[in-house]
Amino acid sequence: MNILGLSFDYHDAAAALVVDGVPVAAAPEERFSRLKHDRRLPARSVEFCLGRAGLTAGDLDAVVFYEKPFRKLSRILAGAVSTFPSSGALFRRAMGAWIDERLWVGPRIEAALGVAPEKILYCEHHLSHAASAFLCSPYEAAATLTVDGVGEWATAAIGRGSRAPFRLSLDVEMRYPHSLGLLYSAFTAYLGFEVNEGEYKVMGLAPYGTPRYADAVRGMIRPFSDGSFRLDLDWFEFHRDPARSFSRKFEDAFGPARAPGSGDPAGDKRLCDVAASVQLVCEELMLGLAREARRRTGSPNLCLAGGVALNAVSNARLLREAGFGSVWIQPAGGDAGGALGAALYAAHALEKSPARYEMRTAALGPEHAAAEAAGALKAAGLPFVETRGEDDLCERVSGLLAGGKVVGWHQGRSEWGPRALGQRSILADPRPAAMKDTVNAKIKFRELYRPFAPSVCAAAAAEWFDLPPGPAPDPYRFMLATAQTRPDRRERLAAVTHVDGSSRVQAIDPAQSPLFHRLAESMGRVTGVPATLNTSFNLKGEPIVETPADAVSTFLASGMDALALGPFLTTGRPENPQPRRQTWGSSRTPPDASAW
Amino acid sequence: MRAILADARRRLLAGAVRVAAALGAVLLAVVYWLVLGPVALTLRVLGVDLLGVRGKPSTAWTPVENPDPKPRLEGAG
Numbered sequence: 001m002n003i004l005g006l007s008f009d010y011h012d013a014a015a016a017l018v019v020d021g022v023p024v025a026a027a028p029e030e031r032f033s034r035l036k037h038d039r040r041l042p043a044r045s046v047e048f049c050l051g052r053a054g055l056t057a058g059d060l061d062a063v064v065f066y067e068k069p070f071r072k073l074s075r076i077l078a079g080a081v082s083t084f085p086s087s088g089a090l091f092r093r094a095m096g097a098w099i100d101e102r103l104w105v106g107p108r109i110e111a112a113l114g115v116a117p118e119k120i121l122y123c124e125h126h127l128s129h130a131a132s133a134f135l136c137s138p139y140e141a142a143a144t145l146t147v148d149g150v151g152e153w154a155t156a157a158i159g160r161g162s163r164a165p166f167r168l169s170l171d172v173e174m175r176y177p178h179s180l181g182l183l184y185s186a187f188t189a190y191l192g193f194e195v196n197e198g199e200y201k202v203m204g205l206a207p208y209g210t211p212r213y214a215d216a217v218r219g220m221i222r223p224f225s226d227g228s229f230r231l232d233l234d235w236f237e238f239h240r241d242p243a244r245s246f247s248r249k250f251e252d253a254f255g256p257a258r259a260p261g262s263g264d265p266a267g268d269k270r271l272c273d274v275a276a277s278v279q280l281v282c283e284e285l286m287l288g289l290a291r292e293a294r295r296r297t298g299s300p301n302l303c304l305a306g307g308v309a310l311n312a313v314s315n316a317r318l319l320r321e322a323g324f325g326s327v328w329i330q331p332a333g334g335d336a337g338g339a340l341g342a343a344l345y346a347a348h349a350l351e352k353s354p355a356r357y358e359m360r361t362a363a364l365g366p367e368h369a370a371a372e373a374a375g376a377l378k379a380a381g382l383p384f385v386e387t388r389g390e391d392d393l394c395e396r397v398s399g400l401l402a403g404g405k406v407v408g409w410h411q412g413r414s415e416w417g418p419r420a421l422g423q424r425s426i427l428a429d430p431r432p433a434a435m436k437d438t439v440n441a442k443i444k445f446r447e448l449y450r451p452f453a454p455s456v457c458a459a460a461a462a463e464w465f466d467l468p469p470g471p472a473p474d475p476y477r478f479m480l481a482t483a484q485t486r487p488d489r490r491e492r493l494a495a496v497t498h499v500d501g502s503s504r505v506q507a508i509d510p511a512q513s514p515l516f517h518r519l520a521e522s523m524g525r526v527t528g529v530p531a532t533l534n535t536s537f538n539l540k541g542e543p544i545v546e547t548p549a550d551a552v553s554t555f556l557a558s559g560m561d562a563l564a565l566g567p568f569l570t571t572g573r574p575e576n577p578q579p580r581r582q583t584w585g586s587s588r589t590p591p592d593a594s595a596w
Numbered sequence: 597m598r599a600i601l602a603d604a605r606r607r608l609l610a611g612a613v614r615v616a617a618a619l620g621a622v623l624l625a626v627v628y629w630l631v632l633g634p635v636a637l638t639l640r641v642l643g644v645d646l647l648g649v650r651g652k653p654s655t656a657w658t659p660v661e662n663p664d665p666k667p668r669l670e671g672a673g
Contacts, residue, residue, distance in 0.1 A: 067629040070673030080628075091632065092624050099620070106672060122668035157660065166665070168629035177647055228656035233649055328618035349665030 001257040002059050002070040005343025006109065007128075008334050009102050011037045011196050014336035015045035016364075017053055018343040021354025023048035023136075025052035026416045028336045030543040034550070038543075041112055042339075044380065046582035050364055054580025057113040061157045064346045066338030067125035069105050082490050084242035093242045121175060123342035124170075126306070127159075129282035129330070131168055132341025134161035135348065136359035137328035138474075143297035144168070145290055148306035149181035149196075151297040156180060157226075158293045161303065168349045171296055177239045180228045180285050181308050183220070185282075186236055186245040186276040188237055190272055192420040195245065196307075203313055205265055206511060209272030209499035216253050217281040220363060227292030233508070266449030283314045290322035290590065296538035305341070309333035312504045315481040331362045331478040340416070357363065361512045362421055362478060365414030368548050372408070376548035380556060381574035387567050390515055397564050398522035400571070401429045401532060404562035406443050407535055410551040411515055414544070419479040421506060422455060422516030422538035424544050426560065430454050433494035435533060440469035442559035446540040451504070454477055454496035456531035457520045458507040464531065466487050466503050472507035472550030479506040495533050506534060512593060 005016040008029070016026035025048060030036055030046035052057060076098075080091040087219040102106065104119050123131070129146035134137040144159040149292075161168040168492050184202070185195045193201045214249050220236075223229040239242040245584040251257055254274050258265060265271045286308065293302060302324040306524065310333045330337045347354045377384045400407055409425045420426075426443060428435050430452075440448050456464055461472045466484040482504045510517040524530030537551065538544045539558060541542035545551045548565050555563045562571040645651065660670075 029638055064669065065672075068671070068673055074673070081636045081639060082645075082647045082649075084628075084632055089623075091619065091628050095627075115615075120636070123669055127668075154660075157658075168665075169662040170660040173660050174654055174656050178656050189617050194607075212601050224653075224655045226655050226657060239647070262660070280641075309654070345665070349669055378632060426611075523630055579657050591665055 001063040001079075001347060001354075002053070003343045003346050003350070004046065004060050004063045005066060005128075005339040005341070005346070006046070006063060007339040007342070008041050009039055010335055011039050012334050012344055013039050013042040013045070014332070014334040014339040015042045015049050016340035016343050017049035017055075018340075018347045019053055019558065021344075021347045021351060022357045023344070023359075023364055024575075025049040026340050027366065027414065031365065031414060031546040034543055036541060036543050039475050041108055043112055046113065052366070052491055055119055057115055058112070060115055060119065060271045062121050062346050062350060063109055063113060063115055064107070064121045064123050064342040066123060066128040066335070066342040067150050068122045069102055071124075071383045073103070075150075079176070079239055079549060088382040089580035090240055090242045095557070098185050115385040121346055122535045123345050124154075125178065126154045126157040126173060126502045127168070127345060128338040129172060129305040130159050130161070130170065130303070131345035132332070132343065132347075133305040133328060133330040135301050135341070135357065135470065136330060136462040137301070138302040138358045139303070139326070139328065140164070140531075141299060142301035142303045142328070143293045143299040143324075144170075144305075145293045145304045146304075147180055147240040147286065147289060147308040148177055149185060150176045152262050153206070154308065154544065155182070156306070158289070158296055160297045160299065168345065174228050177233060177236070178228075179308070179398075180282065180289075182238055182245070183231060184278060184282055184308065185252070185486060186238060187274065189245040189255045189564060190250060190254065191265060191275060192260045192262060194260070199307075199311070200452065201447065202275050203279060203311055204498070205272055206313070206447065207276070207498050207502065208350040209269065209274070209276035211277040211280040212273050213254060213277035214280050217277045221281070221285070223285075223288065227288035227290075231286075264447070264449065264513040266447070266524055276417035279313060281309060282308070284315045286311070286314045286318055287321055290318050290324070294323045302327045303330075304328070305330040305333050305337060307334045307392070310480070312480055313502070314483045315475055316483060319475065319481055325462045327475060328474065329475045329478065329480045331359075331415075331419060334418070337417070346535060360509075362416045362419075363413035363423055363513075364416040365423075367547060368412040368564045368566070370568070373548040373568055377565060377568060377570055379549070382552065382563075383569045383572040384565075385572035391570065392519060393564060393567060394515070394519045394522040396569055397427070400562050401427060401523060402431060402526045404432070404435075405571075406439060406559070407564075408551055410537065410545065410548060410561050410563070410565045414546055417478070418536075420534060420544060421479060422508065422513045422519075422534065424537040424546070425534045426537050428495065429527065430481070430493050430496040430531050430533040433530055439533065439535060442557070444535065444538075444540055451498040452480075452496050452533045452535050453504040453506060454493060455479075455506040455516065455520060455534040456533045457517060457567075458509050460524070460530045461505060461507040464493065465503060467505070467507070470503075476507040477504055477509050477512060479504055481505075493528055493531070496531070513556050
């Protein structure tokens with residue numbers, strides 16, 4: 001069966017195609033439209049997925065939307081009624097969006113793809129998340145935990161899955177407005193970052209502070225002994241105001257909110273302390289939820305998804321302290337991942353014996369031919385050489401990196417999820433501390449305090465980071481958890497070790513990413529450190545590059561020194577440089593868009 | 597002449613969109629105050645807590661119904 005999963009209308013629209021139970025293609029719309037967090041119906045992603053499999057829309061057996069829209073509408077109406085008369089602005093804005101597009105999900109899919117209405121199915125939001133983790137995991141049976149802002153009504157859910165016979169159920173759920181994701185997002189907005197985008201920045205800011213406000217944050221929450229909790233809504237506005245997440249009481253307790261884009265937040269101790277406090281409480285709440293999942297299901301395995309599952313620091317604590325023997329986390333933990341989960345769930349619900357699938361690689365996106373890469377370089381007037389195979393490419397690039405150069409790296413199929421894992425990466429030498437500032441300031445034009453991640457050969461990961469000997473736990477293959485850099489190695493990994501000694505490590509599996517692993521090995525030979533600094537191939541506020549033309553354009557708009565585009569390597573600049581392009585846009589979503 | 601007509605058509609369309617948007621906003625305001633309002637007040641009098649923010653429960657977990665997988669996928673609500 002050919003099943004297409006879709007997520008759209010909120011943020012990070014995506015499509016995923018599952019053929020006979022196996023995902024063959026998946027990509028977010030932003031990679032094609034070049035609009036960060038593009039939320040529109042993902043027509044280009046669908047086109048890519050179908051093209052990759054050699055199918056047309058007529059070949060689809062089902063198209064599955066990742067949530068139940070009318071159930072979501074019931075929650076929005078209930079929220080508006082409950083907060084009447086202060087919800088007028090939220091009601092007008094939400095209903096405008098619903099009347100304009102969200103009520104018509106089915107007809108819009110029919111119109112865009114030309115599929116019959118009976119082929120359009122709907123999978124609950126948290127069930128989609130749970131399926132995206134469990135049905136990609138290596139487990140026969142597992143507990144599932146999904147935590148995000150809000151889906152229809154649910155904000156977190158505990159469930160359980162088994163492969164044979166197939167069963168994936170949700171046992172219990174926490175409901176809106178009691179939400180860990182919305183709590184974290186309120187602090188994201190308070191700290192002057194964009195909601196649904198700046199949560200990483202809060203996580204990166206936290207180690208600069210001390211959690212002296214943790215008790216104040218805990219005071220917003222009423223926890224229960226079973227890991228669940230309620231929010232005290234006196235602190236928040238997201239449930240009644242479309243333009244503001246937090247209340248006046250919030251500012252009375254923590255001081256004035258930071259205006260978006262103003263100053264360096266890492267230079268303000270108070271803001272750092274607030275970030276440290278909410279991060280600590282987030283970790284505590286996640287641990288409580290995970291321990292309850294363990295208690296309820298008795299399973300030694302946990303599958304984790306939802307936007308909060310992208311909090312790498314919290315995930316690291318969960319790996320250590322929640323009591324599970326093994327944890328698997330969906331690399332596209334946010335709403336984009338819901339498209340894959342919905343399609344996988346439908347494949348198991350509709351097919352008698354779908355193939356067993358385990359996600360060993362996140363490379364599910366488009367791949368571009370060498371001719372296209374050469375064409376993009378020529379079109380930009382860039383001089384380039386064709387390397388003599390992968391060994392030559394890796395030797396040349398590692399030589400450049402060891403010499404202090406910053407290299408764009410565009411290879412193979414693009415990654416599924418927000419992390420660059422060695423397909424669309426900007427690489428640099430992980431050793432000199434100054435490299436962090438160089439890449440932040442001159443290459444990505446982003447905040448100086450933000451840390452970079454290391455990608456290290458899996459076999460050597462435990463030598464450099466505080467990881468158990470042997471294969472690194474699965475989340476480290478997808479850069480989904482942090483680990484402490486070993487104290488005696490920190491000087492040699494200064495560019496990728498955060499102020500608290502942590503790193504968001506990617507342990508490169510040679511079977512998963514052979515070329516990228518070979519590059520890290522080559523770095524080991526040249527520098528003695530089998531790792532690279534690895535950050536996503538984009539500029540601040542832009543989607544990760546997709547095509548060779550995108551890579552060339554970003555290379556020219558940044559201060560990168562070289563670009564490895566498939567087998568081609570350029571270290572030059574065009575003789576007649578074109579004016580630098582403007583940065584691509586970002587789809588500005590209101591701060592509480594996920595709530596309505 | 598054709599350009600003038602096209603421009604007039606464009607202006608007419610833009611005006612119609614603005615009028616429709618204004619009418620929509622008025623209609624939403626009417627619905628909010630005349631439909632949601634009485635419903636909200638009635639529920640408040642009856643003590644119905646749609647968002648689960650009142651009372652002193654011992655848990656925030658709600659059990660989930662799990663229909664069979666195939667029918668579970670049917671319907672948008």
